[in-house]
Amino acid sequence: MGSLWGRLDDVAGDAGYGHQPGDHPPRMGFFTDTSVCIGCKACEVACKEWNHVPDDGYALTGMSYDNTQSLGASTWRHVAFVEKPLTTTDLGLPGMGPPGFDGYESGMPTGDEGADQGTPSGEEGVRWLMSSDVCKHCTHAACLDVCPTGSLFRTEFGTVVVQEDICNGCGYCVPACPYGVIEIRPEDGRAFKCTLCYDRLKEGQTPACAQACPTESIQFGEVSELQQRADQRLAELHEQGVDVARLYGRDPGDGVGGDGAFFLLLDEPEVYGLPPDPVVTTRDLGSMWRHVGVAAAALAAMGVASFLGGKK
């Protein structure tokens, strides 16, 4: 059956594609470097275009530039926007002014590093957090574990995909996902989510969102290589004094075994709407079944005991 929890190096192999070299392609995924995201939403548009994802409402939310609101059945890339006010106490957070502006003493680089996303407005300023969220294609994917029809499956690339001709819309995957990604499409009845452009991967192409991203915030490639790139980028940012930068979903020892699509964030995960410490629900399944077993036995015993001691 394979492992359900903990570090897992060969995801596709564990899913049955074979453990020998060449049995399956390397694991593919995304590294989304939010420090260079410009919030253009080309990723959202490209994804919808390529996958024929229907519209899911035109709302004006007042959530900064985010009118998409969240990932869902008909939103597979979602750009989050947070305008964090810069206080006059300089905490050394990234800030930027017009070229040549050096009003902040923290020595932040200006220009095309992209690490600084603050802009002065009035006496203080605003630090922009922009991130293109996507299905994480977890190493240990709860949606996949709980799917009762076998519709959700692990591809040879290590990604997680829904087979739309099998899904009967039971909706179990929806509350199982620790990131709140997958959803039932209301008029359709089935569950939908990012496929990591499985059709494009099979042709050796790049997923639509990564292809469209103008700043290469969304980087596509082999997960092992992306992890190295991410580690380098993090070290670079830390060297520049951007201490808030951190990687999210990179660690194969985390609660979901690391993500096929992981991130570089410039604040706490919950600021972006991400869980701080996601754990695949399947981790506790053994304990759940044990407790069910004992409770079932207790019910049977109670049944027997009810008949002891006479008919009345």
Add this chain to the structure above:
Amino acid sequence: MVPEAEFDSYYGRPIIKEPPWKGDIAFYLFAGGMAGASAVLAEGAALRGLPALERSARLAAAGGAAAGTVALVHDLGRPERFLNMLRVLRPTSPMSMGSFILAPFSGLATAAVGSNLTGRFPRLGRLAGLGAAAFGPPLATYTAALVADTAVPAWHEGHRELPFIFAGSGATAAGGLAMLFTPAAQNGPARRMAIGGAAMEVASAELLQRRLGLVAEPYQQGRPGTLMKAARAMTATAAAVSLVGGRNRVVSAAAGATYVAASLLTRFGIFEAGKASARDPKYTVQPQRERLAGQPAGRL
């Protein structure tokens, strides 16, 4: 919505998604529990020679399974594809395992009640009844693993107690329904099962609320809180009444109906509490932050 001061959120929006399930599923939690426990009651009645109790319990088992199945199929996004539930057997999915508990249980319970009502194939009918009684406790309790095996905080964190709450609630419903439809001369075991179930359910629910800390809040506030409190009050009342006046047919029936209603309210209360815990990001963020704080390096 203004996020609370203790934690950050993305405009107060939920982090996980609540299940798309509707009242059908809450009803199924009740029906499966009631049916599973009824099958056990029926077998005991058959062994002890209590034909009226046996008949009403067999009807409850088969009827509950049938009504529950209809509710489950109705709740699917694509009901016409309900047979895909039997496409694979996946031990990591309580819903998959449950399909392979419900299907044989329904078949066996229906065969048993059919034989009981018509008098045909009595030995096969008893064998079917025995089979249903074997699948009964799993049917009544697997649904606890089903709701707990999600990211829903109020359910997942309660995964140790929920199976006992479900078992107790199923026993209460089965005993209560039998008390409603069985003459007092034969309903002693039903009364005992209902009281035993009530004790198990109330004790486990109390333990759950004490142990869960912050995540017990959804069970205590708002609509779920009202449902849970009402259910507990009704269960306690029915137990007290049946202890005192259980031999009287009318009193027994009233207590039985109250037990059944209480069991239904409990399931809806737990269902709604889960959804509420999924909607508010604090129930996801705060326990995870606390867990991280307990670790040496606060890993992401």
